[in-house]
Amino acid sequence: MTKKKTTTQEHKPKYSLGQKLFTITYHKGKPENIFEVKVQRRTKIEQRHEFMTGENKNKIFVSFDYFCSTPDGSRTYFEAELIPSFQQAANKFAEAFLVQRPL
Numbered sequence: 001m002t003k004k005k006t007t008t009q010e011h012k013p014k015y016s017l018g019q020k021l022f023t024i025t026y027h028k029g030k031p032e033n034i035f036e037v038k039v040q041r042r043t044k045i046e047q048r049h050e051f052m053t054g055e056n057k058n059k060i061f062v063s064f065d066y067f068c069s070t071p072d073g074s075r076t077y078f079e080a081e082l083i084p085s086f087q088q089a090a091n092k093f094a095e096a097f098l099v100q101r102p103l
Contacts, residue, residue, distance in 0.1 A: 011062040014079055015039050021068070021082045022089035031093045034086070037068035037077070 015021060017039050025033045045063045067076050083089040 011064075013042055013044075013064045015042070015066060015082060015084070017042065021066075021084055022086055023068075023070075023077060023081055023083065024089060024093055031096050034089045034093055035071055036086075037070050037075075037082070039066050039068050040074065041067040043067070043076075 019039050021037055021039065023035050023037055024031050025035065042064050043066075045065060046060045047063070048060050063079060065076050065078050066082060067074060068082075083092060
């Protein structure tokens with residue numbers, strides 16, 4: 001019995017070393033502040049999800065996390081927590097405060 005070959009789903013890092021990005025801090029589920037951070041190092045994370053079936057069963061999923069300098073020190077962020085421009089960060093920040101009025 002031969003073991004199926006594991007394939008890696010290609011995923012390239014979104015952000016480069018030294019790049020300035022933005023992140024939002026939250027308090028009690030609401031956005032509190034927007035900070036500028038700078039990428040110092042990134043780490044590649046490879047995971048195989050055992051619960052997957054079908055064509056994804058033998059794939060390795062790749063993601064990245066980023067170690068960034070912040071105004072109050074340094075911290076590691078997942079790719080989804082980082083925003084490439086201040087305008088995009090401001091829009092995401094404002095979304096939480098927009099009120100939809102009934103028609």
